[in-house]
Amino acid sequence: MHSILPTLLVLLAGTVLSAEPKLYVANALTNEGLFTDGIEGPACDEQGNIFCVKFGGEHTLGKTTPDGCAELFLDLPAGSKANGIRFGPDGLMYVADYTGHNILRINPETKETEVFAHEAEMSQPNDLAITIEGHLYASDPNWGEGTGRVWRIDRQGKVTCVVEGMGTTNGIDVSPDGETLYVNESDQRKVWAFTIGSEGELMDKRLIKEFPAQGMDGMRVDVKGNLYITRHGKGTVVKLSPQGEVMQEIKLPGSKPSNLCFGGKDGRTVYVTEMEHGQIVQFRVDQPGLEWKRMQERVALNKERKPLRFYRQAAVQEVCAWPNLTLSRDGSILAVLHNQPGHGTMEGDIECWASTNGLRWEKRSTITQHAPNTIRMNHAAGLAGNGDLVVLCSGWTNEKQAERPKQAEFRDAILGNWVLRSKDGGLSWDKQESFPKAEAGWTEYIPFGDICQGADGALHVSCYQGEYLDAAISSKTKGYRSWHFRSDDDGWTWKAVSLIGPRHNETTLFHLGGKSWLAAARVDAMDMFRSDDDGLTWTSLPRATERNEINGHLMRMKDGQLMLTYGVRIPGRYGVCAKFSDDEGRTWSGAVRIAHSYVWDCGYPSSVQLANGQIVTAYYSKDTPEYSGYQMGVAVWEATTRLTAENNK
Structure with missing residues (x-):
């Protein structure tokens, strides 16, 4: 028996293998x-x-x-x-x-x-x-x-x-x-x-x-x-x-x-x-x-979950956008967006657009007036304690810098932040250049995401910066880090509080309540961080997304869940998706498809929820079923089913 069994196994294995055609x-x-x-x-x-x-x-x-x-x-x-x-x-x-x-x-x-x-x-x-x-x-x-x-x-x-x-x-x-x-x-x-x-x-x-x-x-x-x-x-x-x-x-x-x-x-x-x-x-x-x-x-x-009711459109065309949505106190939606159809390779500014329902949009103003041969494009936005709309905005210059040779078009140096403020819902703006400067060896700070108010009334935002490979030769960077900034005068002046992500760039903040905060930070996916001491220190949570699912935005739904919207740059799945958490960001549901893109050049979503429960999500793409060209796409949709990590299994 001991000599026959191995032989039988070999014969059986040979039979199985031979079933596969050559x-x-x-x-x-x-x-x-x-x-x-x-x-x-x-x-x-x-x-x-x-x-x-x-x-x-x-x-x-x-x-x-x-x-x-x-x-x-x-x-x-x-x-x-x-x-x-x-x-x-x-x-x-x-x-x-x-x-x-x-x-x-x-x-x-x-x-x-x-x-x-x-x-x-x-x-x-x-x-x-x-x-x-x-x-x-x-x-x-x-x-x-x-x-x-x-x-x-x-x-x-x-x-x-x-x-x-x-x-x-x-x-x-x-x-x-x-x-x-x-x-x-x-x-x-x-x-x-x-x-x-x-x-x-x-x-x-x-x-x-x-x-x-x-x-x-x-x-x-x-x-x-x-x-x-x-x-x-x-x-x-x-x-x-x-x-x-x-x-x-x-x-x-x-x-x-x-x-x-x-x-x-x-x-x-x-x-x-x-x-x-x-x-x-x-x-x-x-x-x-x-x-x-x-x-x-x-x-x-096609098997991905989708909202039961939704409407999508290319709301603003021929803009790269990278939009940020803010729900004003009168219920209108304010969108801050970059107004040029490209990734910072031409002069341009950021603009303010408004809508009452996410379906019809009108331009209210050009927020920045860029200096010649520069572009203003990266931004963060949110409401101050008094209801003013506060915007931080950086960008790039095309002017040669004294410390290094001329770089590629509009890549000579990152511009320092402007602090901009509107008291009339984005129609007119005041500007200050009071944001902290970067230390040697690092780029200027680049704002991203929402400006949020904490429990004590202070405003909070995240900015990131890159470390130069060799600032005397090139503006190229070898790594990033993202910071938590705080303002104690309702958004006029800012100071760095703590490092959130030691190798991360675009990071969005969300106030969980009290002294607790959540941050979604981009690296090759969305890493999650939590602070329970008002942003003085941060601990990491499990990742919320897969590789190449990046640039997230956090929002609390009316039912108490957190929602993370993010761009998807995975071939065959390009577009925007959302996940939900009922445990303050520790675990997340499966994905819900919000928007489609034909190309990887997409994402950067931002969302608000209206009084009627509808969610408005703005994003950018270079090519969608709704429009072929750069655009601020908008989806108006309803989350009709409570989704959690547990019920998605």
Whole structure:
């Protein structure tokens, strides 16, 4: 018995291991002839179904289950013939209609089909790529002339030619970081890479691979950025590194592969449309496809908790904002925001806007009047004991400093704080330059978050600063620390009380009551600190957020819970979320989704709760479903369920 048992275990283990198909070995998924010899454009949905064009006819889309059962999905509009298919961040299907010169948009649930974009100047279009923001790129070959172009279609359906004068453009996809577009030329057998500019333009064209024979067709990338390219006429799929090195070549049961996609339960099954036999072929790979990963992220995002009732808008457009909301004593909402569409690289100021309900906003004033060649942008705000609105504001100068060489634009030095005060709800302002100066080797103090009143009437705020690498050479810093400041004259003068976060930057304060305070401090996540001696000393609490969930704001709800709103800069989850605590910040509930962003450049939320119980959350983003461009976004919503760390498990 002792000699047989190990042998049985080895045999059983070998049986289990052999159940996993070998990598890069292809076999047929569907029977031959279910599709015409024009089969193309595969794309997988959330359930793993594979959609391809030309199921038993020229004007159709077919749907194939992961176990190979194929059926007609829909007949296309009269005159339309399809090629490339992509699923967008909105869950809709985008289809290249090469005879109608259209991009069709199809609701996969209702099968409702509409023309999303039309361009008569297109030769086709042929294949599609899609960015994480939902913008499309379409290859457009002219087979008769051996030339090609690339078009960009934004989320509103605007079509722009971004590349001309190429060969027969065909396979096309975007790198995982969204910074590179790959395009291959079928007849010329070349694979090109372009850098994607900030407005979607293509530049820095460079050749990464040229094959000596046989053409190319569809192309997709995996999560590592490797390219899988169908070799039409050779009967293979080649795997290239982002630098163009051949890593694998997979032989297929058919000589005319046309396109491919990633799917399966783990995203590591590649489905290939093969024209010679009119079927779908499959093989396993080592990494999931990028498009599959993005779809899983979208599924997870859709499962996040959301308010039952909410309204979102781009309330102030073309501003980077970083807003701070203050609820005035008359019930109006005052928003202090930065008024330029960028991260401090141009002259600018902070402004005051107002609203009674969070839905309609009007500008009341420009708070600061910046000196020439400077920018005023970083700020903290809150009510003084007498009801005045108090604002602290720093910024950057573009003037060369005597102690070091000229730096990058508007990065020569951080400006000292101005203390600003309005007695009329933000219509007019008084200014003092009385804030403490920094010690040698450190930048000036940068304000952040709310100005809060303590139990004894004193005002409290947090500022942070950076330690110079070498102040004689550069304004760059090697680390940060955040401070607790106090004012005993209702906000006119300030003094440093204590260090809150020894390696933290943007920190927001909240008064828990009595001598107790809570601080949410940014590092790579939101670290929590508590003081029970009016800010003289601080102790750390468990972290409230994950990595890259940053720039928080604290508020107490009318039901007694604390609410932390914060920006999310995790790929696939960009936007703003909220968590709740019923134990004064020691533990937090799961996330509630407040706003979406297409890009990482987002967050910095600030919230108030109105008398009717509605919550108004302001934030910034460079690109949202509501507006493409920098904006102060606003969500008006209701927390209809009491959320705690315990009931979220």
